[in-house]
Amino acid sequence: MEGIRGFFRGIWVPLCSITAVRTCSFSIYANTKDRYREILAPNVPPPHVSQFTNTVAATLAGLTSGAVISVISCPFEFTKLAMQIEYLLAKAKYSSAPDFPSYPEITPKGSLETAKEIVRNRGLLGLYSGFPYHLLRDAAGTGLYFTFYESFKWALTPHDGDAGTLTFALSGGLCGVFSWLLVFPIDTYKSIRQRDILTNPPGVLITRTRPLNYKSLRRMYRGVGVSVIRSCIVNAINFTVFENMKKCIDRWSSDE
Template sequence: MDGTTRFGPLYDPNALNGFLRRNKAVVCALSASYISTFAGYPLDSLKSRLQTTKTAISIPKLASLVYKEEGLMGFYRGLWIPLMTISFVRAASFTIYSRTKEYFAAHSILSRNSIVDVGLTGGISGAMSGALISFGSAPFELVKVRRQLEYAIAASKGIVLKKAPGTLEAVKEIYRSNGMGGLYIGFRLHFIRDTAGTALYFLEYDGMRHLLGRNRLGEQGETPSWLPIHQSVVPFMCGSVSGVTSWALIYPLDVVKTKVQQRALAGERYRGPFETLHRLIRGPDPSNPKPLLAGLVRLYRGLGVSALRSITTHGLLWTLFDMTATYIDNLPNPSSNIDGE
């Protein structure tokens, strides 16, 4: 086989290269997201369980308990939901983020080569991305939380599960109990979390990349003398640090969101965000409130495993994103003609 048919070549490399260049943000986001999501999902599953347990439990003990009761697949329960939606969420998120930055550059908005302008551009672009994407991602994340907390929700109803229902059954159950609007349980909290979290994330990432030698065109230069690391490590380090720190700042909001969604999915009495936050910090008994420090520790339960997940997923995400972007940038120019047979 010579790669041709009687109708011509099986594919046109110039056309393919042109497609990759025109859709670089989408291609980079997709290829990087699938791998990073799969690598970090077991930690995300443990995080959701830690946030909703009533008593403190160590990560190794919880992992052992999940494996004993649900097997290896317990760590990947609901995985296909983010994998299925990652094509929409990541591609759209990075496209909105990239296009907003391009608009700022074309109109000379925040165009100074300073960390303030670079950070604000990234933050505003991230906020736009997070806000718009939240409308599409909220139902899928709710179903993911439902799948991850199947056993806890069943236990709150007095049901002992022998086998957890599948994802489609979980969607049907949400619809039967709450109608179409049930897929947007906790949406306001999800919207605020994603808008604020994505803004912080991209603000920090772009700011750190600027400090470590990346110019406004996206080209990585020499790292500064005060941090002489190899250029290939920069994306992983910046992605990990921005992922961990931005997540830590909005983590209490995510805990409240998950708790509100869990109660709603279990059919328990609705508690608003502020009531939920107060009960998480001070306990259910107003006459005998928990010490403030103990309440804050409860609020940040699961942060350690969440931080490890952020280091894994966001470090891998940006490393693979940059590798793919470099590969596309180095492709032959599709407009050039290659002579000869």
């Protein structure tokens, strides 16, 4: 086995991509939300827009943001998945060969080397293998993500005051939990399909289907506990920093 290092296989890919993806996601969301709000409620000042209109605008902006960032994130995630299952694929290969009673030392590939190998074997579009599932997960997940956040923030904000740090943290944590619970089966199915692509030769059409029933749905939620806890903590911090930085920027702009 790989030991503790195996838990960190492919870590550099998300570390390099997360900043760009988060920045694009929140920037697209903030800008498109204003545009959708203007379309849904023309000539109505933002403070007087109804909560329903604001929520619909948030949903549409989240869907738009998720669809755009999926184009950026899909190659990174597919490369990360290829790196993570590389050891398992090599192990399966050697275990099926009678001439190898023990596993040889496997030298892990780096992120760039793995991406180059995917392009070499599958072409440039190979980095977008399983993209329809990735697009569905990101668009639906991001739409739900921002919808839940805006709804929880509205519900937790006193009607005679402004939202504070605790409201941002609670809303961010709750939106991460609920959005991830709903989108987790899509994410699992996406990973399964991409794994099937990686474990089959290039050019092979994956037509296998898995019937959806109670047992398969339970499998789709395997590992959801850890993901939900992580999502709660990360998004509580994420929105707290985002909202407070936005307040600081608005204050600096007003002072200038």
